[in-house]
Amino acid sequence: MQEILVNGKRLSVEGVDPQTPVLWVLRDHLGLVGTKFGCGKMQCGACTIHVDGVATRCCMLPLAAVEGKTLTTIEGLAEKGDHPLQQAWRAHDVPQCGYCQSGQIMSAAALLNQNRKPNDRQIDAAMAGNICRCGTYQRIQAAIKTAAESMGGAK
Amino acid sequence: MSPELSRRSLLRGLVAGGGLVFAARLGTDRLWAQSAAEPTDWSPDIFVTIHPSGQITIVTHRSEMGTGVRSTLPMVLADELDADWSRVTLEQATGNPTYGDQNTDGSRSIVQFYQAMRRIGATARFQLERAAAEIWGVEQDQVRVSEHGVVGPGGKRLEYAELVEKARTYDKPRKSKLVYKTPEEWRYVGRETKTYDLDSLVTGRGIFGADVRVPGMLYAVIARPPVVGAAVKSVDDSVTRKIAGVVDVHTVAALSFPVVFQPLGGVAVLATSTWAAMQGRDALKIEWDLEPAGKNAQYDSAAYAEALHSSVSSPGKKVVDEGDIEATLAGAVRTFTADYYLPHLSHAPMEPPVALAIASENACEVWTCTQNPQAARDQVASALGLEPDQVTCHVTLLGGGFGRKSKPDYCAEAALLSRHTGKPVRVQWTREDDIRHDYYHSVCATHLEAAVDEANVMVGWLGRSACPTIMSTFQANQDRPTMEMSGGQGFHPPFAISNRRIEACEAPAHVRIGWLRSVANVFHAFSVCSFADEIAQGTGQDPVEFLTRSVNNPEHRLVKVAQLCAEQAGWGRQLPKGQAQGFAMHASFGSYVAVIATVELSKTGEISLPEVHIAIDCGLAVNPDRIRAQMEGSVVFGTSILRWGSITAKDGAIVEGNFDTYPVARMGHQPARTVVHIQPSDQKPGGVGEPGVPPVAPAIANAIARITGRRIRRLPLTGQDLSWS
Numbered sequence: 001m002q003e004i005l006v007n008g009k010r011l012s013v014e015g016v017d018p019q020t021p022v023l024w025v026l027r028d029h030l031g032l033v034g035t036k037f038g039c040g041k042m043q044c045g046a047c048t049i050h051v052d053g054v055a056t057r058c059c060m061l062p063l064a065a066v067e068g069k070t071l072t073t074i075e076g077l078a079e080k081g082d083h084p085l086q087q088a089w090r091a092h093d094v095p096q097c098g099y100c101q102s103g104q105i106m107s108a109a110a111l112l113n114q115n116r117k118p119n120d121r122q123i124d125a126a127m128a129g130n131i132c133r134c135g136t137y138q139r140i141q142a143a144i145k146t147a148a149e150s151m152g153g154a155k
Numbered sequence: 156m157s158p159e160l161s162r163r164s165l166l167r168g169l170v171a172g173g174g175l176v177f178a179a180r181l182g183t184d185r186l187w188a189q190s191a192a193e194p195t196d197w198s199p200d201i202f203v204t205i206h207p208s209g210q211i212t213i214v215t216h217r218s219e220m221g222t223g224v225r226s227t228l229p230m231v232l233a234d235e236l237d238a239d240w241s242r243v244t245l246e247q248a249t250g251n252p253t254y255g256d257q258n259t260d261g262s263r264s265i266v267q268f269y270q271a272m273r274r275i276g277a278t279a280r281f282q283l284e285r286a287a288a289e290i291w292g293v294e295q296d297q298v299r300v301s302e303h304g305v306v307g308p309g310g311k312r313l314e315y316a317e318l319v320e321k322a323r324t325y326d327k328p329r330k331s332k333l334v335y336k337t338p339e340e341w342r343y344v345g346r347e348t349k350t351y352d353l354d355s356l357v358t359g360r361g362i363f364g365a366d367v368r369v370p371g372m373l374y375a376v377i378a379r380p381p382v383v384g385a386a387v388k389s390v391d392d393s394v395t396r397k398i399a400g401v402v403d404v405h406t407v408a409a410l411s412f413p414v415v416f417q418p419l420g421g422v423a424v425l426a427t428s429t430w431a432a433m434q435g436r437d438a439l440k441i442e443w444d445l446e447p448a449g450k451n452a453q454y455d456s457a458a459y460a461e462a463l464h465s466s467v468s469s470p471g472k473k474v475v476d477e478g479d480i481e482a483t484l485a486g487a488v489r490t491f492t493a494d495y496y497l498p499h500l501s502h503a504p505m506e507p508p509v510a511l512a513i514a515s516e517n518a519c520e521v522w523t524c525t526q527n528p529q530a531a532r533d534q535v536a537s538a539l540g541l542e543p544d545q546v547t548c549h550v551t552l553l554g555g556g557f558g559r560k561s562k563p564d565y566c567a568e569a570a571l572l573s574r575h576t577g578k579p580v581r582v583q584w585t586r587e588d589d590i591r592h593d594y595y596h597s598v599c600a601t602h603l604e605a606a607v608d609e610a611n612v613m614v615g616w617l618g619r620s621a622c623p624t625i626m627s628t629f630q631a632n633q634d635r636p637t638m639e640m641s642g643g644q645g646f647h648p649p650f651a652i653s654n655r656r657i658e659a660c661e662a663p664a665h666v667r668i669g670w671l672r673s674v675a676n677v678f679h680a681f682s683v684c685s686f687a688d689e690i691a692q693g694t695g696q697d698p699v700e701f702l703t704r705s706v707n708n709p710e711h712r713l714v715k716v717a718q719l720c721a722e723q724a725g726w727g728r729q730l731p732k733g734q735a736q737g738f739a740m741h742a743s744f745g746s747y748v749a750v751i752a753t754v755e756l757s758k759t760g761e762i763s764l765p766e767v768h769i770a771i772d773c774g775l776a777v778n779p780d781r782i783r784a785q786m787e788g789s790v791v792f793g794t795s796i797l798r799w800g801s802i803t804a805k806d807g808a809i810v811e812g813n814f815d816t817y818p819v820a821r822m823g824h825q826p827a828r829t830v831v832h833i834q835p836s837d838q839k840p841g842g843v844g845e846p847g848v849p850p851v852a853p854a855i856a857n858a859i860a861r862i863t864g865r866r867i868r869r870l871p872l873t874g875q876d877l878s879w880s
Contacts, residue, residue: 017399017430024430028374033366034359036554037429038505039586043814046505074359081358089357093349093780096221096788098356099363099505099554124823131814133505133555134221135791136784137822138829 001067006030007076018064023047025063026073034074034102038131045130048103049073055110057129074102077109085109088147096134104130108144117148197323199279201253202272203232209303209316211238216248217268218259218526219352220504220556221788222844223781226350228264228272230343231777235276235336237300238315240343245351250528250548258527260561260670262744262842265777269840277333285328286321287313338837347780352552363552364509364524365583372511372579373402375572376432378439379421379592382807383666384412384448390422391440398438400431405575407568409447413629414667416534418568419592425576429583448807454665456598456803456810460496463600463662466621467494471660474640475647478654483615487606491690495603496869497678499802500596501817502671506554507584512569514539519546519573523566524553531563538567539574546570557792558670562594587812594669595802597622597639599662599678601646603686606654611694613705615654620646620679623664634663636675645679645743645849648687651707666804673845676743677796680849681856681870684739688857689866698738698857699726712747712772713740716834720749720770723832733757733879734765737858739850744842746773747834750790750850752826754858760877764794764826764855772834773841779833786831786847793851794826795819798872818873 001018003010004025011030026032026049035058038046042057049058050072077083085108088094095101104127111118111126118126123144132140198204204212213232219225225245233243248254256267280300287305288295290313298307304314338345355361380386386409395404402425409420424435445452484490510523512535519539525531528548536543553560565582572580584592599622606615620636627633636659640646646657671677691701699721703714717740720726726736733756740749753766769786776782799818803810811817856867863879 020428020430024428027365028428028430031368033362033368036363036506037365037583038507039813040433041586041813041815043586044505081354081360086357090349090353093353093784095353095356096223096784097219097505097553097555098221098352098361099552101356102359105357120827127822131505131819131821133503133557133792133819134784135788135820135825137791137820137825138787139784141822 001063004063004066004071005069006032006071007073013063016063019062022049022058022061022063022066022071026058032073032075036099036102038100044100045103045107046100048106048130050106050110053110053113055107074106077105083109084147084150085112085143088143088150091146092139092143094136094139094143096136100130100132104132104140108140108147111144112148112151116151118144195319197319199282199327200275202275203236203279205279205315205319207316207319209314210242210244211236212244212246214248214254215245216254216257217264218257218528218550218553218556220259220526220553220560222785223350223778224259224264225352227778227781228268230348231269231272232276234341234343235273236280237302237342239303240348242303247550249550250532252529257529258561259556260526260558262845265840266745266842269777273335274330274333277335278327281328281333282322282325283315283318285325286318290321344777345775345779350781361552363506363554364522365506365581367511367522367551369511369513369579372581373425373427373576374429374432375423375425375580375582376429376436376585377407377421377423377568377582378436378441379419379588380409380443380448382443382445382448382452383414383419384410384451386420386444386447387422388442388444394438395424395435398431398435400427401435402426403576404435405572407571413627413631415629416530416562416564416567418538418564418571423572425572425580433585445807451665452807454804454807456498456805459598460600463598463621464494464496466660466662467600467602467619471619471621471658472635473656474659475655475657480615480617480654480656483606483654484604484617487615488609489607489694490604491607491686491693492604493686493689493866493868495601495678495682495685497599497681498800498870499598499666500671500677500796500800501590501593501802501811502557502559502596503590503817503819504553504555504557504559507586507589508560508565509581509583510566510569511579511581512566512573513579514570514573517541517545519570520549521546521566521570522549522551524551524560525563525566526553526556526561527563530561531566534563534567535570538571557672559593562669586814590802590812590817591809594628594667596671596677597624597668597675601678601682603682605686605690607690607694611696613650613652613690616648616650616652617656618646619658619660621660621662622675622678623662623668625668625670627664628668635659635661639675643743644674645676645683645741648683649713649742650705665807666809672792673743673848676741676845676849680739680741681853684741684850684853685856685867688738688853688860692860697727702738702740713742716740716747716770716772717749719832719834720751720768723770723830724751724768726751733862735858735861737854737856737861739854739857741850743846743849746771746841746843746846748846748850750854752854752858754855754862756859756862756877756879758878758880760879762859762872762877766828766830767826768830768832769847769851770832770834771847772836773843773846774836774838775840776833776836777840782833782843783831785843787829789847790829790851791820791825793848794824794855797852797855797870798824801871
């Protein structure tokens with residue numbers, strides 16, 4: 001593989017073993033370290049990115065599997081870091097340690113792309129793959145609703 | 156790289172683009188901001204520098220793992236200085252005793268440094284006011300600071316930027332000359348101010364342990380011995396060395412007892428990427444020598460649980476012995492007795508341990524997520540045979556800590572491997588490494604007995620606790636709890652009972668024992684709060700009334716916070732069948748917390764939490780929003796402990812390895828509503844990070860007992876029958 005499309009840019013992955021999980025390609029080879037390593041087994045969601053708009057754990061996703069696909073990481077969610085979710089995260093002071101929050105925001109963004117007015121159960125279901133050991137879940141839930149509202153969805 | 160690695164030379168390199176290139180420049184700007192020592196700057200204290208531009212740099216010396224303390228202490232200083240927070244830059248201190256204690260645990264950052272930060276702010280303010288007064292030719296009491304400047308008679312104003320040159324010529328004022336702001340004048344303390352890192356944390360730009368990168372660095376993972384103390388007998392690395400990207404395979408020496416913060420040893424695989432190193436490790440064939448591990452190799456949690464129960468069934472070493480407990484129990488109208496058991500826990504912070512080191516012959520530089528940069532510095536120095544001042548430890552943001560990252564074994568691993576290869580080395584722990592090689596929260600069995608008189612008043616209390624002690628990590632022959640039995644560790648009931656005995660029973664350690672968020676309070680508060688509730692239930696009394704009355708001091712802060720929680724939660728209100736409220740109250744780390752949990756159980760025993768109220772009296776609420784956040788987090792953390800928290804050993808090795816076998820609470824497991832209540836107070840600040848955790852699990856368990864009619868006497872709940880009819 002020569003290159004992958006990340007955050008609208010074609011980036012070279014020449015020489016990288018195509019079996020390498022995308023997480024490590026992003027972090028070690030491309031220097032995009034906003035996507036985090038938490039478990040390596042698709043258990044915790046810290047590594048959540050979008051692959052063609054779908055929230056995807058990339059710690060077990062081989063590089064070869066994303067050829068021709070469009071990847072978005074937290075760095076590319078909004079150029080100025082002002083995605084409605086990021087604004088809502090600020091308004092609700094969501095992060096504690098912050099380590100899982102890239103993944104949380106990426107999961108939430110994929111949810112809102114598909115459902116502009118999610119209810120509590122839908123939010124719980126969409127976010128079930130993302131662990132926060134600090135326990136910021138209540139604020140994440142509130143922030144998702146705030147963002148949905150500002151995007152013209154739920155009220 | 157120069158053999159004389161100093162922080163400044165490296166950072167100069169960074170600025171010049173010569174030595175270091177950090178991957179995420181945007182994030183590093185803030186975290187690694189330097190108060191480059193310009194001669195025109197004024198540093199009234201090592202913690203604060205005022206630049207001629209008016210920008211203020213504040214050194215933050217405690218580690219940020221989610222409590223907000225990296226922001227909160229500087230806010231206290233900025234408050235007293237009346238600085239505009241938007242013109243404050245934070246500089247994270249390296250590990251150095253000059254800053255005072257930096258070990259960010261024990262919920263004591265604010266407790267220890269609140270007043271010091273106020274004093275530093277007041278000192279700088281005094282000198283700025285003096286400078287303005289002299290410029291205007293008026294008495295100092297005619298001027299006062301106001302938002303990054305000083306105002307004087309007739310509304311005259313000078314900005315801090317204009318006063319630096321003069322202020323820097325003065326000697327520090329005597330403490331007796333300092334005048335502190337009144338609470339009405341506070342700008343940030345007790346108010347809602349956004350934390351410094353908020354923006355970087357929602358944009359993925361925060362720099363955590365694994366986010367620091369240097370050119371030419373190697374990535375390492377280590378196959379550590381399955382049993383603490385075991386050594387490498389033989390290693391076949393022939394397949395490993397053929398894997399593309401693998402550069403080296405190196406055996407790390409086994410540790411010697413006591414373990415302290417030494418690396419565990421094992422076989423390290425060094426590679427040009429994390430993935431190659433992981434692949435390389437998977438391909439190793441290692442034979443372990445279990446001999447040096449001794450009895451650790453037989454550690455079996457099922458058998459050990461029996462041993463602990465047996466240990467507390469007979470008298471231990473007396474820690475407290477007041478009145479006559481034997482006669483009281485023998486002559487009591489009614490007695491209660493119960494045993495409790497809580498297993499080992501792993502910290503499992505979302506960011507597993509990780510450290511980057513650059514070691515040379517006579518110096519070492521480390522970047523890591525540590526709660527304790529001074530211990531990291533000392534451990535690295537000791538591993539490399541250096542003096543502590545030859546080691547610099549930079550502190551990144553921590554992706555959670557919970558006590559794990561106070562133990563810098565991983566920093567020493569990186570330093571040793573860098574020394575060995577002559578290259579920068581990052582040691583990355585995987586989740587399995589983290590869960591299988593932790594400094595575990597102790598397993599514990601307790602035995603409790605209580606005597607009740609004809610008026611249903613507790614008149615006698617006997618408590619026995621057996622848990623491998625944290626001290627076993629540091630000293631030989633520590634075979635029973637010691638520090639775990641102290642007043643702050645939750646086993647001394649808060650009740651006025653004149654006949655009481657507390658005993659420490661034998662419990663040898665067979666894994667590394669460490670401290671986890673709220674330490675022995677986790678199992679001791681569970682035992683005490685469950686047992687007190689059982690007595691209330693058994694004597695037909697309301698638990699809130701019974702427990703608060705048993706304190707026998709209506710003004711006690713624990714009583715007050717319990718009453719606050721009860722009022723706010725609507726304690727005692729009618730609930731549908733299958734629902735119940737449970738109560739627990741507990742004091743730790745200088746703060747007082749009460750929890751009322753509403754629990755719902757389906758007939759088959761599936762649990763949900765409609766509502767949890769948690770009330771805290773932590774004295775002065777310095778950063779109220781972060782206090783609320785810590786309480787919300789404590790409810791989730793306590794829920795994880797209650798429902799799934801269990802680490803077990805078999806043949807000396809830890810069985811669990813990832814979140815599939817060591818589950819923690821996810822969004823759907825949290826209460827539908829968590830409500831935090833902060834008791835207004837002007838008392839000295841108490842701790843916040845830990846004291847919310849201990850009463851959560853017993854409050855929920857007490858509610859479960861009300862529904863099922865069966866007491867919860869061991870954790871976790873998983874696998875237990877919670878059905879009812």
